Amino acid sequence: MSESADLCELRDLALRKIGRNVVNFQKVETCLRFLIAVSDVETSHSQSGTVQAKRVAKAKRVPFGQLIDMFHRTVCGADLQSHDAADETKVVITTSFRLQGDPSDVKRQKRVLSALVAERNRLIHKDLAGFDHNSIEACRSLVKGLDEQNVRVLDQLSSLAAVISIYKECIAELKAWASTAEPLGMSTDVHHDA
Secondary structure, three states, X not given: OOHHHHHHHHHHHHXXXXXXXXXXXXXXXXXXXXXXXXXXXXEXXXXXXXXXXXXXXXXXXXXXXXXXXXXXXXXHOOOOOOOOOOOOOOXXXXXXXXXXXXXXXXXXXXXXXXXXXXXXXXXXXXXXOOOOOOOHHHHHHHHHHHHHHHHXXXXXXXXXXHHHHHXXXXXXXXXXXXXXXXXXXXXXXXXXXX
16 A cells, blocks of 8 residues: 555544544533433422423533533532422422442542543644644554543443433333322322312
8 A cells, every 4th residue: 555545544544533532522421411410300290391401401501521510519419409398289399310439439530530521622622733634653643542532431431321321220110110109098099179
C-alpha cells in the first residue's frame, strides 16, 4: 500500500473512532440525565406529570460537567425527603431512587466521572483542534488514544446502564405490586353516594 493510501485509511479510521467516542460520551450523559430525572418523582391527579416534566427539561439543559455534581447531589448524596400531608384530600405518589455506598467509593466514582468530562472536553476543544490529519503518525497516535479512552467511557456506560436496569426492575416490581395490592381489609370496589 502506498503512503497516501495508508494515510487515507488511518485518517478514516481516526474519524470513525472520534465519532464512536463522541457518541459514547453522549450515551453516558444521557444515562446521567435519566437517573437525575427519576431520582425523585412526585405526582398527583392534579399535577399529571408537570413536576416531572419540568425536572426532565431542567436536566436536559445542564452541561455534562455540571451533570456530575447534580448526579451526586441527587442520586448519590441526597437524603430521602419526607413529604408533609398539607392537603389531606389530595393523593400524592412519590418515589425516590438513591444509590448508597461507601463514601470513599462514591468520591472515587465522582472523580472518575469528572475525569471523563475532562477527557471529553480535551478531545473536543484541544485534541481535535491540533490534530494534523495529514500525518500518519498523528493519525496512529490519535487512534491509539481514542481506543484507550473508549475503554474508560464504556466502563462508565456499563456501570450506569446496570444502575438504570436495577431502577427499571424496581419500578416494574412496584407496578406489579400496585396492580395486585388490595387495601388492608378493604374491597377495591368503592362506591360513592351522591
